[in-house]
Amino acid sequence: MALNRLSRTLSQTRLRPSLHSISTRLSSSSSIRSSPSCPTPSSQNDAREGQPHFPCVDAHAARASRIIASFAQRSSTPDVQQPDTGPEPPYARPNPTSYHKYHHPHPLPLSYSTTPLPSFDIAYETWGTLSPAKDNVILLHTGLSASSHAASTSLNPSPGWWEKFIGPGKALDTNQFFVICTNVIGGCYGSTGPSSIEAETGKPWATRFPVLSIFDMVRAQFLLLDHLGVNKLYASVGCSMGAMQSLAAGWLFPERVGKIVSISGTARSTPSSIAMRFAQRSVLMADPNWNKGFYYDKLPPHTGMKLARQIATITYRSGPEWDQRFGRQLRQIPESTAQEPGPNRTPALCPDFLIETYLDHQGEQFCLKYDANSLIYISKAMDLFDMTYPSLNALDIKPLPSPSIPAEAQLQQQQHKTSHSKSHPPPVNAPPHLSDLAAGMTPLADIPTLVLGVQSDILFTVEQQREVADALRMAGNENVSYYELGGVWGHDTFL
Amino acid sequence: MALNRLSRTLSQTRLRPSLHSISTRLSSSSSIRSSPSCPTPSSQNDAREGQPHFPCVDAHAARASRIIASFAQRSSTPDVQQPDTGPEPPYARPNPTSYHKYHHPHPLPLSYSTTPLPSFDIAYETWGTLSPAKDNVILLHTGLSASSHAASTSLNPSPGWWEKFIGPGKALDTNQFFVICTNVIGGCYGSTGPSSIEAETGKPWATRFPVLSIFDMVRAQFLLLDHLGVNKLYASVGCSMGAMQSLAAGWLFPERVGKIVSISGTARSTPSSIAMRFAQRSVLMADPNWNKGFYYDKLPPHTGMKLARQIATITYRSGPEWDQRFGRQLRQIPESTAQEPGPNRTPALCPDFLIETYLDHQGEQFCLKYDANSLIYISKAMDLFDMTYPSLNALDIKPLPSPSIPAEAQLQQQQHKTSHSKSHPPPVNAPPHLSDLAAGMTPLADIPTLVLGVQSDILFTVEQQREVADALRMAGNENVSYYELGGVWGHDTFL
Numbered sequence: 004m005a006l007n008r009l010s011r012t013l014s015q016t017r018l019r020p021s022l023h024s025i026s027t028r029l030s031s032s033s034s035i036r037s038s039p040s041c042p043t044p045s046s047q048n049d050a051r052e053g054q055p056h057f058p059c060v061d062a063h064a065a066r067a068s069r070i071i072a073s074f075a076q077r078s079s080t081p082d083v084q085q086p087d088t089g090p091e092p093p094y095a096r097p098n099p100t101s102y103h104k105y106h107h108p109h110p111l112p113l114s115y116s117t118t119p120l121p122s123f124d125i126a127y128e129t130w131g132t133l134s135p136a137k138d139n140v141i142l143l144h145t146g147l148s149a150s151s152h153a154a155s156t157s158l159n160p161s162p163g164w165w166e167k168f169i170g171p172g173k174a175l176d177t178n179q180f181f182v183i184c185t186n187v188i189g190g191c192y193g194s195t196g197p198s199s200i201e202a203e204t205g206k207p208w209a210t211r212f213p214v215l216s217i218f219d220m221v222r223a224q225f226l227l228l229d230h231l232g233v234n235k236l237y238a239s240v241g242c243s244m245g246a247m248q249s250l251a252a253g254w255l256f257p258e259r260v261g262k263i264v265s266i267s268g269t270a271r272s273t274p275s276s277i278a279m280r281f282a283q284r285s286v287l288m289a290d291p292n293w294n295k296g297f298y299y300d301k302l303p304p305h306t307g308m309k310l311a312r313q314i315a316t317i318t319y320r321s322g323p324e325w326d327q328r329f330g331r332q333l334r335q336i337p338e339s340t341a342q343e344p345g346p347n348r349t350p351a352l353c354p355d356f357l358i359e360t361y362l363d364h365q366g367e368q369f370c371l372k373y374d375a376n377s378l379i380y381i382s383k384a385m386d387l388f389d390m391t392y393p394s395l396n397a398l399d400i401k402p403l404p405s406p407s408i409p410a411e412a413q414l415q416q417q418q419h420k421t422s423h424s425k426s427h428p429p430p431v432n433a434p435p436h437l438s439d440l441a442a443g444m445t446p447l448a449d450i451p452t453l454v455l456g457v458q459s460d461i462l463f464t465v466e467q468q469r470e471v472a473d474a475l476r477m478a479g480n481e482n483v484s485y486y487e488l489g490g491v492w493g494h495d496t497f498l
Numbered sequence: 499m500a501l502n503r504l505s506r507t508l509s510q511t512r513l514r515p516s517l518h519s520i521s522t523r524l525s526s527s528s529s530i531r532s533s534p535s536c537p538t539p540s541s542q543n544d545a546r547e548g549q550p551h552f553p554c555v556d557a558h559a560a561r562a563s564r565i566i567a568s569f570a571q572r573s574s575t576p577d578v579q580q581p582d583t584g585p586e587p588p589y590a591r592p593n594p595t596s597y598h599k600y601h602h603p604h605p606l607p608l609s610y611s612t613t614p615l616p617s618f619d620i621a622y623e624t625w626g627t628l629s630p631a632k633d634n635v636i637l638l639h640t641g642l643s644a645s646s647h648a649a650s651t652s653l654n655p656s657p658g659w660w661e662k663f664i665g666p667g668k669a670l671d672t673n674q675f676f677v678i679c680t681n682v683i684g685g686c687y688g689s690t691g692p693s694s695i696e697a698e699t700g701k702p703w704a705t706r707f708p709v710l711s712i713f714d715m716v717r718a719q720f721l722l723l724d725h726l727g728v729n730k731l732y733a734s735v736g737c738s739m740g741a742m743q744s745l746a747a748g749w750l751f752p753e754r755v756g757k758i759v760s761i762s763g764t765a766r767s768t769p770s771s772i773a774m775r776f777a778q779r780s781v782l783m784a785d786p787n788w789n790k791g792f793y794y795d796k797l798p799p800h801t802g803m804k805l806a807r808q809i810a811t812i813t814y815r816s817g818p819e820w821d822q823r824f825g826r827q828l829r830q831i832p833e834s835t836a837q838e839p840g841p842n843r844t845p846a847l848c849p850d851f852l853i854e855t856y857l858d859h860q861g862e863q864f865c866l867k868y869d870a871n872s873l874i875y876i877s878k879a880m881d882l883f884d885m886t887y888p889s890l891n892a893l894d895i896k897p898l899p900s901p902s903i904p905a906e907a908q909l910q911q912q913q914h915k916t917s918h919s920k921s922h923p924p925p926v927n928a929p930p931h932l933s934d935l936a937a938g939m940t941p942l943a944d945i946p947t948l949v950l951g952v953q954s955d956i957l958f959t960v961e962q963q964r965e966v967a968d969a970l971r972m973a974g975n976e977n978v979s980y981y982e983l984g985g986v987w988g989h990d991t992f993l
Contacts, residue, residue, distance in 0.1 A: 054706075054790065054792070055705045055706060055790060055791070057705075057783065057790050059780075059783065060783050060784070060788075060790060063784060115844050115845055116844065210550045210552075210847070211550060214844065214845050214847070271826070272826070273817060273820075273821060274817070274820035274821060274824045274825065274826070274851070274852075274853040275812075275816075275817035275820055275821075277826075277851050277853050277854065278812050278820070278853050278854075278857060279812060281808075281849070281851075281853070281854045281857060282805075282808055282809050282812060282857070284847070285554075285805055285808060285857075285858075286781050286805050288552065288554065288555055288847075289555070289558060289801050289805055291786075293555075295549065295550065295552050295555060296550070297549075306784050310777075310780055310781050310784055313776075313777055313780060314777050314809065317770075317773050317774060317777060321770075322768060322769070322770035322959070325768075325769035325770055325773070326768060326769060326770075329769045330769065330931075331766070331767070331769070331772075331884055331889070349610050349611065349709065350610055350709050350878065350882055352705070352709070352779070352783075352874060352875075352878060354776070356769070356772050356776075356881065358769040358772050358773050358776070359772065359773075359776045362773060362776060362777070362780075363780075379847060380847075383845065383847060386851065387845055389826055394826070436825075461956070464817070
């Protein structure tokens, strides 16, 4: 695969049009422009006339009414398919003809449970043509909330989440490669997850679903590869949580992975990123509608999901981008409702700055698009991801031999090795966890790996990218390419 | 005042014991060690026996029961004063004899309301002795949620939030200076805020309270100074939101402010910091108990406050500290309840990593200590703070003349000026908002100013600290001292 081309594609011009188009789509969205004005509770004149108004709070109740109405409508007209509005199939009305599904009828062993998952479905989509030798396969791994719909297909012509990177002559060149993308197990876009029916009870698993690991997701993907007769991948490619899977694939099946591409990922979740995901899970689980995960025949925790997405968006984007894009601009108030036009209008406690309406909009768009329990389970799997030697060994999924890397010696040995890209030799005084990480990543020593990060990423920081590259080099991997991108888009740069 | 000494104090050894003591207090806290174990919902064996348990969710209902019980107890024994448990007077049972209070019987004009606040109370505490000439006063401004209790007094001997920095021979040397600290208006520790009774209705203002600005807070403080007969401050000192007030004091009353100290503050809230505060307000306002602000005779939004504080804590601290302090350690499970001791125990969806129990504990400790509406109003005032010329002029509180600073020329002129500290000359290609900021900050041109920031601060980034210093220098201030601290404690370093 053209690793260089992928890297160039990411670092060059394509990102700008991409962002621009999102920005244009967003700024032209009626949801923002016509968001209900939030009369200020600050004017005493108003206040004395009655109770202050908070449309941003009323929106939660209004959303609940809409959901209940749509439930009623759907149950009365079950055959009517509503059109998709975005690139992803909306949650709760997936179109099972828009992707392929493999049913694995045998148990899937799990990292954190003595009882395996009895069986599972895995949804997947493909692009390009499988070569007769089945040796041209790129397995593309998704981030937290993405479906298998990475790019448009004949079954589902709507654009996918990596549309710009998959196709003839694109970074993942379908003239040459057969690209497979799955919905991870634990997800809600066709693969088995908490919203799936548990055979034994005939009801959704909900939070009786087992805690998953990134390794579990990858093992399910390789059972799909077995089913497809694919013995060895040309490459395992992923961004964000997909990068974790990409590394995990190389670790579980080093002989079956030709190359690894890790974009904006990590080999070991840090307390800061755990904290940010914990905050999201906390607001979600505090929504009374979450009901400890048992909401599938009730109102879903739409408000908790909206709040969780607002927090997530803050971690996906970056300050410099927002400085340029929003600055301190206020939302526009339709002239008909504006009492005090101009910059000295009375501020509102509901979203008022453009950055606030943007976050509000992001949360609103997402809150019914994804299953709350999937969010909880998959974000937890990300927290649990840790490729350091002691952690991996404790998992007992593939016991490693005792670390054979004399880390210091290895360090010296690797000091002179530089990739053809920007060189980041391992630090001279490597912290202990880096040696542990190198020990844990030993199985990846012979797999050429591209590590790519973004300097403005606050979730998977550039230090974590360097850590992956450093640990791989310390583990003896002589084919580590490392790139760092500038730009202001933070973690979402890969999109 | 010994600016150098303050700076030295902050940058030197005192911070380590401070953090250590917090850390020790926390790690020895029974609340963390004995936090309810969160049996995993992941074990299918467990799951098949019944519903999964989520003690972290049950905690919200348990807290509600405790609050209701304490309401009942307090109303049946109104005279019983419970002892304070922390450095701040707990919200809802302040001890009015532990601080001074000034009642201003005249209206206070407000930045964002045509109707002034009819009258107001301001709580304050003092340390040291006022000189006969009343020329030794340091006005200390607080961060968002602090009371006037910056240090112990004879009225309230419990340690204050800046105990280490106030006293004989300390950074704010009470052998020399008379230090005054107030609870800001909008707060809930004795000063007039949303929880105060509105004379006209005889009920708490709630969200009929007017939106405040940082300038409003400072004007109230200067009316207190008038009352005390203090014409000119030796210095205006503040950290975080206090730094905003410190700058605002110099702007409103340049002839009454001798020196300015701005620690971990900003002159212009950025979209990123607005986003982080917006997330907190959103989770709080989504708590049904918030009830659009009218909860004073009901259950307060304790869950929303806990969630908001968890998010806030993420912004106050920093990744490197957490890497060192928590890493990927799991909470300890009491042996009696541990089913699977050791690192390979089944993970829980409730707080399980030590960083999660830490955030959970921070939220739990805070959720009843502060008024939810005060949090909303004061965090909004921080968002609204912007000293750029157009913004200030729009406020109409003290119209500025048209900007007289030829920014480019000023820039050239200032290039060679360096303070005696680490020099950060204004950037050669200053962004437009920096010129606007310099124009807005012209009234501060003659006030010696110390700007101090922390490199690991993600809320008030070091770029914002440099911006304050740059803008002041561009505005013609030849007495700007600028220091940047290292360390891993982020925004909370100043504590």
